[in-house]
Amino acid sequence: MKTPTKTLLLVAAAALTLGACATATPYAPAGANGQRGGYAEQRLETDRYRVSFAGNSVTSREQVEMSLLLRAAELTAESGFDWFSTANRATDRDTRYQTIGDPFFDRYRYWGPSWRYYGRRGWSPWGDPFWGRNDFDVRQVDRYEATAEIVMGRGAKPAGDANAFDAREVIANIGSRVTRPM
Known part of the structure; x- marks a missing residue:
């Protein structure tokens, strides 16, 4: 194989690998396949459930809310009911802030400009007060979790x-729009 072709294949493989790391939470039970997030339900009464769906930092609020409605609709149909109503x-949104350092500064922080001054104890080093002060980025990371209590009816x-x-209309309309596990 020619070198440009090998390089192209390596770049494509690396892109696919990195892309797989940053995917939305798939529509699956919570904790399935070691994933963080997913759907869960708890039966409260014969016709009442508490349903939830938690997403990761890549899952949008819209995806989380659609997945919640889809799980409620599937649960309704599986239980032999025709419709559901959300009571609560x-x-x-869980927000945290992540700081990412500057790789250049982290590697070369000791090579910055510096001065020396003569004080009571002799020569003392004095670093640049502005070197490395704003050498990081702050990224906001949001995670969404939707919950609902549903009441089912025939x-x-x-x-x-x-x-x-x-329930069947919800499944037909949004069932294909949620992210499924691969």
Whole structure:
């Protein structure tokens, strides 16, 4: 194989490897395949559940909320019901800040400009007060988790209830829009 072709293949393989590291939380049970996040549910009564979906730092708020609704719809259909209504619904955002140092400064921090002055004890070093002061980036990292208590019912969904959803319609409309595990 020619050298440019090998180089291109190596670059493509590296890009695919790095891309796999930065993917949204797939729609799967929480903790499946060692992943952080996913969906979970807890049965409260025969027709009432608490459902949640937690995403990672790459999963958008919209993806988290769609995954929650999809899990609620699937759970409703699996339980033999036709519609569900959200009694309590909330999306929490966990924000943290990550600092990333400057690789040039981290490597060459001792090579910065410096001066010396003569004091009572002789010559003393004095570094540049501005060298390395702002040599880092701050990145905001958000993680979302959506939770809802759902009440399930049979027959036609209640008319005029904005929090009521037809389970099969939700599955048909957003089932293909969530990120599935590979």
